[in-house]
Amino acid sequence: MTAAARGGAPEGGRYGEAVFRPEQAGENDRIDFGALAYDDITMARLRSLGAGPGWRCLDVGAGTGTVSRRLLGEAGVESVLAVDRDVRFLGERPVPGLELLEADISTPGFTSGRFHLVHARFVLMHLAEHERLITALAELVAPGGVLVLSDAVDLTSDRTPSTPYTTAMRAMWQGLRASIGTDVSWVPSYPHLLRAAGLMPVAADLHVPALQPGSPISRFWADTWERSRPAMLATGRVDDAAIDEAVRYLDSDACSSLSAGMLTAWGWQPEQGTVV
Numbered sequence: 001m002t003a004a005a006r007g008g009a010p011e012g013g014r015y016g017e018a019v020f021r022p023e024q025a026g027e028n029d030r031i032d033f034g035a036l037a038y039d040d041i042t043m044a045r046l047r048s049l050g051a052g053p054g055w056r057c058l059d060v061g062a063g064t065g066t067v068s069r070r071l072l073g074e075a076g077v078e079s080v081l082a083v084d085r086d087v088r089f090l091g092e093r094p095v096p097g098l099e100l101l102e103a104d105i106s107t108p109g110f111t112s113g114r115f116h117l118v119h120a121r122f123v124l125m126h127l128a129e130h131e132r133l134i135t136a137l138a139e140l141v142a143p144g145g146v147l148v149l150s151d152a153v154d155l156t157s158d159r160t161p162s163t164p165y166t167t168a169m170r171a172m173w174q175g176l177r178a179s180i181g182t183d184v185s186w187v188p189s190y191p192h193l194l195r196a197a198g199l200m201p202v203a204a205d206l207h208v209p210a211l212q213p214g215s216p217i218s219r220f221w222a223d224t225w226e227r228s229r230p231a232m233l234a235t236g237r238v239d240d241a242a243i244d245e246a247v248r249y250l251d252s253d254a255c256s257s258l259s260a261g262m263l264t265a266w267g268w269q270p271e272q273g274t275v276v
C-alpha cells in the first residue's frame with residue numbers, strides 16, 4: 001500500500017512540491033486556464049445557491065483567486081477568506097473584502113469561524129484523507145450555509161476510443177496518483193460524502209467543456225501534461241513523443257475527444273434544531 005493510500009504524504013511529496021510548484025514560471029497561467037474554462041459555471045452555481053450581499057465566504061485552495069474576486073465584485077458578498085498553502089498569486093491583486101490565509105488545509109483547525117459559503121474547487125482531489133477533510137470543511141459552514149465542492153471526473157472508460165488524448169490522460173492520472181496522491185476515483189461519491197458529513201439536502205451537477213483548438217481547457221491540459229511530464233513518463237504508459245503528439249492532437253481539428261468534466265456537489269448545513 002502506498003503512503004498516500006494510507007492517508008499520509010505520497011512518495012513524491014504533496015501538490016506544489018513534486019508537481020505544480022508555484023515557483024515554476026507560468027504556474028499561475030496554468031491555474032488561470034482552468035479558471036477561464038470553469039469560472040462562469042462556478043459563479044452561476046454559487047449565485048444560484050444564494051451567494052450575495054451579507055455572505056461571509058471561505059475559498060479553500062483559492063489558487064490565483066479568480067472565484068474569490070468574482071464573489072466580491074460580481075456577487076457582492078461581504079467577505080472572502082482565501083486560503084492556500086502558497087498565497088503568492090492571491091497577494092498580487094488585493095481587493096476590498098479579500099482576506100488571505102497561508103495554511104495547509106490538511107492541518108486540523110487551519111481556520112476558525114463559520115461561513116455562509118465554503119468552497120473548494122480542484123483541491124480535495126489532490127489530497128489524501130478526503131473524507132476527514134469534507135467533514136472538517138462541513139464544520140466550518142454556518143447553520144443555513146452551504147458547502148460547495150468541485151473536482152475532476154475522468155470520463156474515459158474501457159470502451160473509449162484510443163486517441164493521443166486518452167493515452168496522455170490515462171498516464172497523467174496514474175502518474176499524479178503515484179507521485180502526489182491525486183485521486184479522482186471517489187469524486188462521483190461527493191453527494192454521498194456530503195450527506196455523510198451531516199449536510200442536507202445535497203445535489204450535484206457535471207460540466208464538460210468542449211475540447212477545441214486554442215480553448216482554455218485544451219491549453220490547460222497541454223500545460224498540465226508539460227508540468228507532470230516526469231510523473232507521466234514514470235508510468236511507462238507514454239514516452240516524450242507520445243506526450244508531444246497528444247499536445248499537437250489537442251491543438252488540431254482532428255481532436256475528437258471528451259475532456260474530463262467538473263463535478264460540482266453542494267450540501268446545506270441544517271438550521272439549528274433540524275433533525276438530520
Ligand SMILES: C[S@@+](CC[C@H](N)C(=O)[O-])C[C@H]1O[C@@H](n2cnc3c(N)ncnc32)[C@H](O)[C@@H]1O
Binds near residue numbers: 120123126
Ligand atoms: C488546481 S489549483 C485550483 C485553484 C482554484 N481553486 C481554482 O479552481 O482556480 C489547486 C490549489 O490548491 C492549493 N492547495 C493544494 N494543496 C493544498 C493544501 N494542502 N492546503 C491549501 N491549499 C492547497 C494549491 O496551492 C493550488 O493553489
